[in-house]
């Protein structure tokens with residue numbers, strides 16, 4: 001019986017003229033996404049390789065590793081080309097020195113602002129907008145439409161439990177609407193291999209997870225539509241209501257989340273922080289001055305040495321205070337920033353569209369943590385590089401200096417750039433990706449169940465006449 | 466006569482009343498029964514309560530008081546059990562427009578619990594109800610009302626339930642189609658079905674019914690058997706009952 005209801009729903013959707021249109025549109029868009037993503041990836045790989053070569057070439061002829069400053073790059077990844085996340089917004093290039101603060105720069109959108117204006121077509125965008133709209137388009141009248149067209153009475157002149165009918169509707173729609181998603185998706189994978197792009201086993205698996213997230217997201221809209229269509233009596237009303245909900249879910253909630261968290265959690269601007277630091281610095285300088293005035297020499301010892309020692313202590317004290325003040329401010333700001341972004345993510349997660357896009361970007365490795373991850377791996381590399389520099393130049397910088405002076409007359413040999421330790425960006429492992437995306441998968445499933453329960457309850461009270 | 470009375474009724478309305486939420490009393494203490502091999506026609510104008518009665522039999526509505534029984538099962542108590550015993554044809558049969566006639570029939574017949582028919586069984590019945598062969602594989606969206614009605618009765622026949630409910634099945638059919646339809650109903654009655662039909666077609670009602678009831682404003686104001694109607698002018702009776710009721714109200 002359930003099978004019959006599912007089959008009927010499946011056949012009805014697949015047989016409708018609008019299904020062919022949907023299939024065509026979603027095929028074109030999905031294939032285009034894979035094609036553009038693949039082409040971009042290949043172009044990025046070529047650029048990446050060229051940049052690395054150029055990096056090595058720039059070191060030729062240099063005689064001392066301590067004089068080397070070079071670049072490391074966040075490597076392109078095929079998943080990032082398909083699910084952009086923040087990968088185009090963040091700096092992908094770090095100027096690498098043995099010491100000092102490092103700061104990634106050179107984002108894709110910075111280099112090519114025209115891309116920023118239009119963004120790339122990626123799977124997240126596509127699924128968010130297109131799949132949700134298609135789900136609504138095919139199921140907004142799932143229940144009230146059958147009442148309007150008069151088939152509901154004939155169906156329920158038979159011995160059909162209402163719950164089964166709703167379940168059949170939802171599962172049938174699910175099955176039918178997965179087809180124009182899965183088939184082009186598989187063809188898209190084919191496009192990648194035609195382009196000569198090879199995916200690792202784990203990347204295939206992650207791609208499969210992404211399409212799963214897409215299907216779950218679609219399921220939220222299917223159950224929601226069936227729910228709304230069994231609440232409202234007229235299909236025209238349910239269509240309008242669903243459009244309003246769609247606008248909120250896709251456009252309003254995620255943006256509002258960012259605005260609201262910005263309103264409620266103040267993150268002091270960097271300038272304010274610097275002003276505070278400067279003010280405190282002046283204050284400290286004044287106390288140093290005061291201390292200077294109160295210096296009393298102890299008659300027995302060398303006055304000059306006494307003063308030097310006294311002032312060194314005063315200055316050390318000042319530095320220490322200044323450092324702890326500064327890092328406390330930095331820390332506070334960072335904490336508030338974290339609170340703000342946690343709040344906005346939490347609020348945004350009210351929207352299944354945000355749940356889906358967060359899940360898919362986590363899986364693709366392009367979520368918000370990508371920039372922190374790149375920075376921290378770059379910092380680790382900085383230590384490796386620094387150690388390498390020290391080894392190459394024979395210990396501390398002072399020792400190196402002496403050595404050069406001793407060998408003054410000889411021409412030192414060029415360095416061999418290929419000895420430079422390579423920066424390899426390590427992507428998060430599969431387990432931690434799955435764990436990190438579990439919450440959003442869970443939310444998508446919970447929403448589906450809530451709407452399913454809603455549809456079931458509403459349909460129990462639905463007037464079948 | 467004795468043996469006739471002993472057969473249990475398949476369809477039974479017992480003091481059936483229905484008051485809608487807006488206070489409209491659509492059915493007022495209506496009782497009747499239909500036994501196997503009988504056609505009972507409810508005659509009545511628009512708003513008499515005919516569809517309400519049928520909806521209660523199908524549990525699409527709950528009665529305010531009284532009960533409707535199919536095969537002895539109270540419909541609002543065990544609707545799923547009760548509905549296994551009934552086939553239904555509405556005034557305007559609506560099927561899935563994107564499915565062919567055969568696909569629609571396959572779906573609804575299976576929904577009615579009959580899983581073992583073959584395509585040729587369907588075609589045989591479609592031929593019997595007079596749907597031309599060329600239409601069998603055509604999508605429903607191009608079908609006329611008469612053609613849809615034929616699909617509907619084919620579904621009802623294939624469900625092969627002991628009771629058949631028909632809500633104004635001949636309204637809107639041309640005379641030839643109406644005549645053929647009535648002949649088909651008589652055949653089904655002869656096969657032993659208990660048939661409850663609502664109609665405002667006095668002549669067809671008299672032609673085939675074993676019992677005729679006249680409904681007015683929710684009440685069953687007259688019930689006569691074929692024998693009792695012999696020699697009576699049903700049209701006159703109908704007008705009288707309607708007028709009489711009107712008079713008492715006024």
Ligand SMILES: Nc1ncnc2c1ncn2[C@@H]1O[C@H](COP(=O)(O)OP(=O)(O)O)[C@@H](O)[C@H]1O
Pocket residue numbers: 485486487489490491509510511512513514515516517518
């Ligand atoms: N949902 C409803 N709410 C209120 N009144 C209704 C409803 N459905 C039908 N009625 C009223 O009940 C009466 C009987 O209707 P119905 O059974 O459809 O009559 P018939 O089928 O004999 O034309 C009519 O007066 C109609 O207006």
Ligand SMILES: [Mg+2]
Pocket residue numbers: 515516517632
């Ligand atoms: Mg009616």
